Amino acid sequence: MIFWVWVFGLIYAGLLVFASLKSYKKNRSSEEFMMAGSNIGLTLGVLTFAAALFSTFTFLGMPDFFRINGVGAWIFLAVSDGAMVFLLLWFGFHIRNKVKGMEFRGVSGLISRCYENKLAGYVFFLSAFLFLIPYVGIQIQGIAIFMDAAFPGSFPAWGWSAGIVLIMLIYSEIGGLKAIIFSDAIQGLLLLVVIWIIGWSCLNHFGGIGPMFDKIGTVREDLLSTPGPQGLLTPQFLIASLIAILMIPVTQPQFTTRIVVMKSMKTMQLMAVSLGAFAILVILPTIFIGMYGADLYSEYGRDEFFANAFLYDQPDAVAALAIIGLIAAGLSTTNAQIFALGSELRGLLRGSENSIMRNTKIGIFVFSIIAFFFSIIVFDQLVLLARVSFAGTGIMGPMIILGILSDRKVSPAIIYLSLAGLLVFLSSLAGFIPDMYFGLRLDLLLFIILGLVAVISHLTGKKLQLISPKKDQ
Template sequence: MTLGLSLGIVVGYLVVALGLGLVAYRVSETTAEDYYLANRSIGTLVLLFTTFATLLSAFTFFGGPNLAYAAGPEWLIVMGTLDGVLFAVLWYVIGYKQWLIGARNGYVTLGEMLGDRFGSTGLRALVAGVSLLWLFPYVMLQQMGAGEALVGLTGGAVPYWGGAALITGFMILYVAVAGLRGVAWTDTLQGLFMLSVVWIAAAWVVSSLGGVGAATEGMLAARPEFGSFGGGTYTPGFIVSTAITIAFGVTMFPQINQRFFVAKSATTLKRSFALWPVLVLLLFLPAFMLGAWAAGTPIEVPDGANVLPVILGEYAPAWFTALVVAGAMAAMMSSSDSMLLSGSSYFTRDLYRPLIDANASERREAWIARIGVAAFATLSFVASLFRPGTLIEVGDTAFSGFALLALPVICALYWPRTTRTGMIAGVAVPQVAYLAVVLSAVVGAVPTLPRTVFGGWDVALGLMVLSGALTVGVSLLTAATDEGDASRFAVAGD
């Protein structure tokens, strides 16, 4: 099996995805509502898969199996709980409420919604700025994943930077031509594709190992501690704080949060909600068990490589491995596209227009958005070359940063007494504190602040509590401003 064919499959798949985006572009209108929200016309299947595919990232395909391989299959429980159950509940609590409010007042972004409610351009810009800040490591994570994936697939013939650069190029090209309709279409294609492929991969490996029972036996022979629930990395503190920070963080991701505004009808949201736990399980079970089972096989996973392509390379034909890597890279591309697209709407609507040029033409705004995307992706590409942590670590940092927004937003959605000062304090203070923790690990001159305390409890969880307490406490101490209007968020009684 030649290198050329593997690379051909990867590039070919990316080109097909790009082609689909172009078709979607041709049927779309040129308004901002269509570009960012596909005219709020997304149906159940597409909404479900476009949200799902946004979660189909390097974090799931490479980071997840890697952690299961190193520390045990409990990662399935952590991700299943946070994504399948807690996120679904938040989908209702935050998502449906935002949909009701957004549809009523025509909002496109979270910052716009909050800025309008509290009559504050500053809050609007703050929320957008914070979101863009944490989007950066998560886009970088996809580039790191793609770089590692191609190194693994080609045995190092394509260098790490080459893979990262390839996906960066496709990302920029894709966002520039497609808009949300295109992203949503390819997400659906990719979601269905990856779901099938990951099951075929699991079946292939399991049958080579002699069945599920034999695979588990092999795993337990090599790592007996994998069989019992908990232990090692998986302390109660780790499980609880990871599940909570990631689930709340996911709801505040620009690309997920913006999905709350795009559903065609409430029925779409309701169906997606009920199907969600099953869909999540269908993806995570084979992906993470493959990682865990790999621990019982004689494969060697080199430093900085991902376990999934390695085990497939051992037990499945090369063309199939290439197809899985292609699918995973395309999934990362579509995650990143969603992120960059939403990020660009945060940038143009919440930062550029209100702060720099309120009268910019639509055409100018569209160009600013595209240039912004190219600059953002290029910078995160450069940062990805330094590989500042594992995929899980980088992802977790981003999730936690977003999670700190969640409680103030929930307060604003449900508690009319929330004030502008309360919101600003509740958002800004925990963000500054968390940024200090994260940066202290990167900057050599200062002592590194601990990320976890008391056996695996994440400090971000404590800061989440602080964010809620500050929002409520400061709101109680301050009066609502004249510009604020709580009735903007009222949805009941008609």
């Protein structure tokens, strides 16, 4: 396998170097560095959005989620993604219209301007920081676990994590957002190819889709329906997950940035459709891998399942591709998230352009280091932590949508309530307060309350009037 890892690894590294050199310009402006010149075409747009969205969470997490919770996992992610691309069409149109003619400096900067209140930007940045960093950390950890299984004893897990963070930093420093987008294109394609090769081999183990579910029916029948063996996939959990995933393009800055930097409205809209198709294609094989795990490794822990299904049961070349595919999946998403946090920080900074860029780069470095430490200490199911990340940033959704869509001078109450919602959600995650109220999940309850507050704020807001010249002038 080592031979194949070197072969694929060198090809992959060569493509990354090529992409970063192609994007490197000596005297580039901060706009070029942070926003890739806002000129991204359809193919690059789809692949960068997909690579940022489908990470180790999809590559490793979803097979594990199917293995443990059964076929309802499709509704959790694929149906939610289908709805998300439709929302992308609607939200993309509005945010692109909002930023037309102005320099987009992240959602924090935009939302501060919309509310004419800096606190809105700080609250958004706080939520992005709190919920993206652990998510980045667990992805780095996912890669490290996998590498440790592939090359036992060669490095400690933190050594792999440190290496990944280092590559990420060097890469984004050289090429900026454009390099990240180019590398996403490579990584998106690689992810799709690798997940299908492994998925296909898992499907062949059963001899087809029908026999696969027949076999699972004899092993663990409750995997074939909701709520699954653990009782997790209840309608309420799935609805709350749908809302959290719907809010991804609105509240996760790496996606909002990608919507804004698309070349045109039409390109953005076609990107949404292609992304939907990509989502179906990439999630489908994770069912096969998950069912394979349910058949052979139902009693195993997460790490053993990954090591067996992706490495030991595969031919050497496929196992090597899996390693490279996983690095690609993890690197593209973590890169996008860390860079987006830098971009958000930039939107909040004041001063000369040079000092803002310097501080943004320092910020990216600091965020990477914090994510590295999280990768060592966090331990959770990939999918559930990702879901917490989506829900945590999703709490900001009503505030952002109201700020961007409303043509009225609205009350700042939504800003304070979003901050309060964030603190309440954090308290529940820490176990200080319960996560169910009146039979409803706390995240769902917060979405409903903040959504209602946003509607009321809009309806009670004062209509902004254009200043027109007096009649006698």
